[in-house]
Amino acid sequence: xxxxxxxxxxxxxxxxxxxxxxxxxxxxxxxxxxxxxxxxxxxxxxxxxxxxxxxxxxxxxxxxxxxxxxxxxxxxxxxxxxxxxxxxxxxxxxxxxxxxxxxxxxxxxxxxxxxxxxxxxxxxxxxxxxxxxxxxxxxxxxxxxxxxxxxxxxxxxxxxxxxxxxxxxxxxxxxxxxxxxxxxxxxxxxxxxxxxxxxxxxxxxxxxxxxxxxxxxxxxxxxxxxxxxxxxxxxxxxxxxxxxxxxxxxxxxxxxxxxxxxxxxxxxxxxxxxxxxxxxxxxxxxxxxxxxxxxxxxxxxxxxxxxxxxxxxxxxxxxxxxxxxxxxxxxxxxxxxxxxxxxxxxxxxxxxxxxxxxxxxxxxxxxxxxxxxxxxxxxxxxxxxxxxxxxxxxxxxxxxxxxxxxxxxxxxxxxxxxxxxxxxxxxxxxxxxxxxxxxxxxxxxxxxxxxxxxxxxxxxxxxx
Numbered sequence: 001x002x003x004x005x006x007x008x009x010x011x012x013x014x015x016x017x018x019x020x021x022x023x024x025x026x027x028x029x030x031x032x033x034x035x036x037x038x039x040x041x042x043x044x045x046x047x048x049x050x051x052x053x054x055x056x057x058x059x060x061x062x063x064x065x066x067x068x069x070x071x072x073x074x075x076x077x078x079x080x081x082x083x084x085x086x087x088x089x090x091x092x093x094x095x096x097x098x099x100x101x102x103x104x105x106x107x108x109x110x111x112x113x114x115x116x117x118x119x120x121x122x123x124x125x126x127x128x129x130x131x132x133x134x135x136x137x138x139x140x141x142x143x144x145x146x147x148x149x150x151x152x153x154x155x156x157x158x159x160x161x162x163x164x165x166x167x168x169x170x171x172x173x174x175x176x177x178x179x180x181x182x183x184x185x186x187x188x189x190x191x192x193x194x195x196x197x198x199x200x201x202x203x204x205x206x207x208x209x210x211x212x213x214x215x216x217x218x219x220x221x222x223x224x225x226x227x228x229x230x231x232x233x234x235x236x237x238x239x240x241x242x243x244x245x246x247x248x249x250x251x252x253x254x255x256x257x258x259x260x261x262x263x264x265x266x267x268x269x270x271x272x273x274x275x276x277x278x279x280x281x282x283x284x285x286x287x288x289x290x291x292x293x294x295x296x297x298x299x300x301x302x303x304x305x306x307x308x309x310x311x312x313x314x315x316x317x318x319x320x321x322x323x324x325x326x327x328x329x330x331x332x333x334x335x336x337x338x339x340x341x342x343x344x345x346x347x348x349x350x351x352x353x354x355x356x357x358x359x360x361x362x363x364x365x366x367x368x369x370x371x372x373x374x375x376x377x378x379x380x381x382x383x384x385x386x387x388x389x390x391x392x393x394x395x396x397x398x399x400x401x402x403x404x405x406x407x408x409x410x411x412x413x414x415x416x417x418x419x420x421x422x423x424x425x426x427x428x429x430x431x432x433x434x435x436x437x438x439x440x441x442x443x444x445x446x447x448x449x450x451x452x453x454x455x456x457x458x459x460x461x462x463x464x
Contacts, residue, residue, distance in 0.1 A: 015055025017127035019120060019150065020044040022062075022135040022358075023106035036384065036429035039422045041106055042066065045074045046363035046419070047133055051089050052079075059094045059123055061116075063106050066095050069394040070421045077398070078367055078417055080410035094123075107140040117147065124148050136160070136218075136357030137335065151283065154335035160356055163328060164218040166263045169354035172331075173339075176323040178351045181342075182208070183265030187216055189258055191239050197264045198234040207231060208266035210244060215253065217260035218356065224301070227253055228267055247301055268350070273343040273462045275309040278359050279321045280336045287325030289318045291365050294462050295340070296381070304381040305361050306439065310462050316349055317341060324354065336362060364433050367408075367417050376413060377439045379446040381458070386428030388454050394421045397430065397453070404452050406445070408435060416449050 022044035024037070041062045050056050060066075075081050081089050098106070098113040110116060124130040132145045132152040137160050145152040162168045167187050173180050183201065188194050194213060201207055208231060215225030224247045233242035240250045253262075274295040280288050292314050293307035309317060317339075324339055338359030340352045364380050383389070389397075401407050401416055408415035419431035430453075434446035439460070447457040 015053070015057065015128055017057045017059065017123055017130040018047055018050055018133050019123070019130065019148070020047045020058060020060045020133045021107060021110060021141075021144070023108075023110075023138065023141060024135055036420070036423040036427035038063070039420050039427070039429070041135075042070065042420050042422050043363040044133070044135070045070070046078075046366040048074050048093065049079045049366065051081075051092055055092075055128075057092045057094070057123070057127060059096065059120065061096050061098065061106065061110055063097060063109070064422075065097060067394060067422055069398070071095070073394075073398055073418065073421060077402075077407055080408075105138065105140060107134070107138055107144050111140055111144055111147070120148055124150055152335075154357060156332065156334075159328075159331060159333050160218055163331065163333065164354065164356035165216040165260075166214045166353055167216050167261070169356075170263065170265075172327050172354060173324060173351045176320070176327045178320045178324055178339075179349065180351050181212075181265045181268065183211070183263065186263070187261035188213075188264060189261050191254060194239060194257075194262070194264060195234065195237050198229070198231055201264070201266065202231055202235050209269060210267040212265050212267040213253070213257075213262050214265070214353070215256050215260060215262050217256070224248065225253075225256070265352075268342055268344055270344045271342045272345055273310055273313065274340070275313050275317060275343065275349075276305065276338055276340045276359065277309070277317045277321045278336055278338045278362065278365070279325045281325055281329045281334050283334060285329040285334075287322055287329060289321045289325075290336070291361070292317050292321075293361055293380075295360075296458070296461065302360055302382070304379070304458075305364075306442070306460065306462070307361060307365070307378050307380070312347070313341075313343055313349060320349075320351060324351075328354075328356075363419060364417070367433070375437070376435050377437065377442040378433050378435045379442045379458075380433045381431065381446070381450075383430045383432060383453070383455065384428065385455060388428065389424055389430060390426060390428030392424055394424055397421070397424055401449070401452060404448075406449055406452060414441075414445070416445065 022041040024040050044060055051058055098109040098116050130150045132150050134141050134152050134154045137154040137157040139157045141152055142157050163172050170180055184197055211229050211231050213227045228245040229242040230244050274297055276295050277292040278290045292309035293305040294309050296304035321339055336358045338355040341349055342352055343349050361380055406416045408417050414436050417433040423429035434442050434449055436442040436445050443460055450457055
C-alpha cells in the first residue's frame, strides 16, 4: 500500500489545517504484553469530524496504513457524513505514514522522513492557519512543531517530567490546594527506600492498611505502573511478599524504579468511585473544564469510563480541575490534561494524579461533543477479548451491530460508537462507547451491545 493513501485536492478552498499525529511512547516490554497498543494512533481519526467546517483540511499521520473499512466507518458512521458530502470531505483529507517502516515513536519517525516533512511544510504553507494535534508533549513533538512553524496542542515537553509524573503531579495538586492521599513527597529508587517510606507511614497515628507504589515516569498510565502493597508485610522488608496487586512482574517494577523512580502513597480500601476529569489550557493560559467521568477499573487497571461523573461529585471535581489548571498554566503548560480522583463512603474526594496528555476518553468526547450539549451520557469500554474477537473481521463487527440497529444515529444523537477497529483482527481488542440520554439508558444500551459481541454485561459500579 502506498504511503500516501488519500490526497488533498489542491483546488479546495484555503482554510485551517490540522496535522493529527497521535504519537505514544510505549515500552517494548509493555507492547509485547499489550500488542493492541500498536494501533492506538488510530484514535487520532476522531479528529476527522473537523472536516465539517468548510475549507478545513485534516492530515492524519499513523504508524501503519489505515484499513479502508476503518476509514469508511469513521467517515460514514462515526462522523456521519452523507453520501453527497463524502467526495468533498475525502478531497480535504490526507492519511500518511512515515518511511522507512520500523519501530520508534511516531513523531520521531516523522521527523526522520524528509519527504513527508517537506509535504507537511507545504500543507502548512498552503493553509490559512495550521496546528499540530498531538496526543502528548514530547521533545520530538516540540521539534516537529518548530520545524513546521505551527503550535502543538500538547506542549511543552520540558514540563512533562516535572509535572506529568506521579511526584510532580502530586506537588501541583497540593499547590492547587486539592486534597490528595497521604504519603511522602519524594522519589524512591530502591526497595530499601520503599521499605523506609513504608515504616514511616506505619509509624503515623492512623496508618493505612495498604499502600500504592507508583512508578513515577509519565509513560505509566491506566494502572500499569502501580503495585499495591500490604503495609504490615512491607515493613518486614519482604516487598515481593507484600504485593497484593500488580500489573507487571515485581522484578520489572524494581528495574524501572531504579531508572525513573516511584512514589508511595496511602491506598484507600473503602473507595466507591474512581472519577476523573479532563480540562484544557489554551494558548493564552485560560482553563476550560471539558468533561467528567467515572472510571471503570479492573483492580487498578483502567478499562473504561462512564460520563458524566456521578452528580454528587461533579461540582467539586470541576473546581479542582480549574484550580489545577491554573497552577499548570502558571508554569507554562498548554493543552489537555486530566486529573484522576477517588471517593470513599464518607464522600471524601481525593486527587491521585495528573495526566499531562489527552486522557482515556479524549477521543470519546471528541465524537460525542455535539451529543454532550444535549446532556448525553455514555458508557465506554476497552474490550480485550481475543477468544471472542480475534477471529472476527472489522466488517463482521460493524455490520453485525448495524443489523441490530445499535450503531450511532446522528439524528437522535444516541447509539454505539467504535474505536481502534484495526486492533480487532489478531489482537481481539476493541473500544466501544454507548451514548444515550440518561446514565441508566446508556448502561442498557451497553448491555445490548456487549450481548451482540458475545461479552458479559457490566453494571454501574458507582455506589454514591
